[in-house]
Amino acid sequence: MIAENFKYAAPSSLQEAYELLHEYGDDAKILAGGHSLVPMMKLRFASPTHLVDINNIPGLAYITEEDGYLKIGAMTREHELEESSIITNKYHVFTDASKLIADPQVRNFGTIGGNIAHGDAANDHPAVMLALKAEVQISGQDGDRMVSINDFFHGFYMTAVQHGEILTEIRIPVPRNKFGSAYHKEERKVGDYATAGVAVAIEIDDNGVCTNAGIGLTNVNPLPMKVERSEAVLIGSRLTTEDIATAAKYAAEDCSPSEDLRGDEDYKRHLVKVITKRMLNKAIQRAKS
Amino acid sequence: MTKTITLKVNGTEHTVEVEPRTLLVHLIRENISMTGTHIGCDTSSCGACTILINGKSAKSCTILAVQADGKEIATVEGLATAEGLHPIQEGFHLNHALHCGFCTPGMMMRAVEMLEKNPNPTEEEIRWGISGNLCRCTGYNNIVKAIQWTSAKMQGKELPSTEPEFV
Incomplete structure (x- = not known):
């Protein structure tokens, strides 16, 4: 399968990339890892007139903890997340998710920024970001702006990234208390989109009270979904079996899955309930160990 | 509009003119005539087209040839040496x-x-x-x-x- 014709540019600086995006107009697309965009172009679901390849721009791939944030450069590859000691020691939700995203070859190229900026509720990082209460840095000719992940997803393939802008960094507040996180998705086979996926992040203080909770859902809602009702149950709770069960129940009730080849609505809600419960227990265990 | 790219395949430098939409696997098989890299599903599911780009395994049916400009590619043809099999x-x-x-x-x-x-x-x-x-x-x-x-x-x-x- 061959994509429609397009013009290709590979700028070596962000400034140059912004200029090209402005010059080319609405039909230009940004090429990061390319493992969502190129398949769509081959199927001719997408036919941009121009591709602006940002792989040659230095300084967009990094993982650091500074100023109270875990900062991840948008062009950080999935395999770099899998291999980073900062991530594997503390932010287990990424390790869980990275393992389940596509396959090793795709993870060698796929980027975290692309996974989010693609704006697909079936991708895995959006739920992870919602659980971690991330902020996203969007950059353009007028400078940088920070957007809460809660305001980032606008619709199917639509995000807060406006024409001429590039998502450049993801910031996750460094947890202050005991922290645990986990992600799991049910998939029919390696590389499949989630039948349902749940990302969980919690913080627990020294008295065993939950001080922060985030729950994000994959592919069971038109937009990547944060389950506020479940989070509210958990914050201030001692994370009893009952509270966990209630949070899981709310997640299953509040999402809005559609029936497809992966399962019907009831089945998907059931999965959300079971996975939420399991991931909460896993995150609690991780926070305590 | 074509683009001229230069890449190394199994240690040999090639300069090739390609359309931006040319896939890397087609460049390798058709322009460079190395047909050891296979096209299976053509949807990045099966891995038959796996090659190494600067040492990293990649599905060459989902990478544009222009993205390989300046890169080192390794294919199955490069595994064996004069001394024998890899x-x-x-x-x-x-x-x-x-x-x-x-x-x-x-x-x-x-x-x-x-x-x-x-x-x-x-x-x-x-x-x-x-x-x-x-x-x-x-x-x-x-x-x-x-x-x-x-x-x-x-x-x-x-x-x-x-x-x-x-x-």
């Missing part, structure tokens, strides 16, 4: 790790990167490691054995038996 080829040969052979070039290129990063993988790590490569003949067991054999060979360890197991 250990992974020897491993696949001795362990009967292929039937029809269609997935083999991609499977071996993937295994090469995996063993480079993790010279002594567990069986589970091997199975995860080749989870992006489909084989419709072998049932994978002999491929896993071949990679285990290669791992031992490359580390100078005692070689596991290559006798087939009859259950």
